[in-house]
Amino acid sequence: MKILVCISHVPDTTSKINFTADNAAFDTNGVQYIINPYDEFVLAKAMHLKEELGASITVLNVGTAETEPSLRKAMAIGADDAIRINATPTDGFFVAQQIAEIARTNTYDLIFAGRESIDYNGGMVPGVLATLLDCNFINACVGLEIENTTATAQREIDGGSETLQAKFPLVIAGQKGLTEEKDLRIPNMRGIMMARKKPLAVLEPIATENKTGSKGFEKPEENAACKMVAADNIDGLIDLLHNEAKVI
């Protein structure tokens, strides 16, 4: 089984989000980068499948050289090799087109990606990718079992889950549940040493036309001060919720 795991390199979840003076770009000053949390779940699932059924895992990122530590980390966790498409990921469609190009030449059975990245939250790369490759796609995947070349997967729906079946090749956008938090992988020293010797191919992007473009950012307005209500004044709280906020 050949597995491709697509990862994003994103600001740590605790990062303060600031922008450059003209609000044109994200201010990377002092920001720590991590593998996108949603991608960690799919990478751990890929590792699990590799150990259980045997598989080769290629990890891929569309990004500049700064993202290589995330690719090395993924290889330290257990991916066999890595591909970096040397480009700034300007929009989701662009990223999907770059991955599709790789997938067409290398033909993978399973392509994993996180449901969305926690920076731009586009949530579109896996779906567009599957459509460009004309293969099936399961979004918000919270459970997966493989038997020969058939996948049985659960996807999250509003208020529950749906079980689906599809044949390879398949694109899966995963999240927590696909792997439990406690089963996420942390690289050990041996893995880190081995990752240094694993191949990391740097490829140039194919030329495409952008479909969307960022025109700048703004921060949410500061919240007005919290109205404090005394613990013995529950009637007061109910009155505020009913008459002022009008939510009950």
Add this chain to the structure above:
Amino acid sequence: MSVLVFAEVSEGKFKKNALEVVSYGKKLAEQLGTQLTAFTINAETPSELASYGADKIVTITNGALTSFDAKAIAAVASQIAQKENTKVIIIDSSANGAYLAPIISGKLAAGFASNVVELPISMEPFVVKRKAFSNKAFQHTEISTDIKIIGLAKNAFGVFETVGKGQEEDFSPELTSTGLTSVSIQKASGKISIADAEIVVSGGRGLKGPENWGLIEDLAAVLNAATACSKPVSDLGWRPHNEHVGQTGKPVASNLYIAIGVSGAIQHVAGINASKVKVVINTDPEAPFFKVADYGIVGDAFEVVPKLIQKLQQFKSQNS
């Protein structure tokens, strides 16, 4: 030229998400000087959409589309978009909407912006405001393709009654098998989902253990609310992970969010910030959650919440 929305039904009936995209689509169509077309699959009363502004209602009745097959529905959307000469397609941000929109984008090679929170900032160029950085910021995104796809953020625009022409038209799409089979659907019966709830009641580690969750459930029951929890609570196994709300859990965009014994870590707040009104009950006056809350009570949940339940029951019986 037209604006096209997909109005999804659940067991034949329109959900709030569907009425919200129709309301949004109508306003956008007016601004563009065109009309709104809504399409809907296996709806009981498609004509309802006229009251929210649909000028044309394309109805599809097809047993093969009973379960939500995103690829098949994307094919349907593309066929209608072509027929209607559509310039903007609007899809909601439900689990199904988030599944569908990228497939349509790929199929039509159309630029897609998800989590859009208001009407476009400008039409030429076409720029929308969307949530980014997990609710910690907004991004202005230009969509430059001929056909544009908007994923409308949940509960961001609202539902507005207005008058549309409501001209109904049956449509039989060409369907090919997608190879994806729906085996079964698992839904907790009698429980309100976090996605659908107007009110969400959430508990954190301050509740000390899973045995105390009766408090959260009782409060949720009085308010007809969904129950949720913080990440540590689901990591500890006190509650199932489908109740985990926050940056890497489920997003919440309810009208009222009540957090009990949740300190308000930045990741938690990011996930629930789209809620309109936030109430925080915590013993620690320094809990960071108070900084982003609208109403706060410093107090012990085990004393405050039972009183709140009792008073709310009285309030409900007087106001119903």
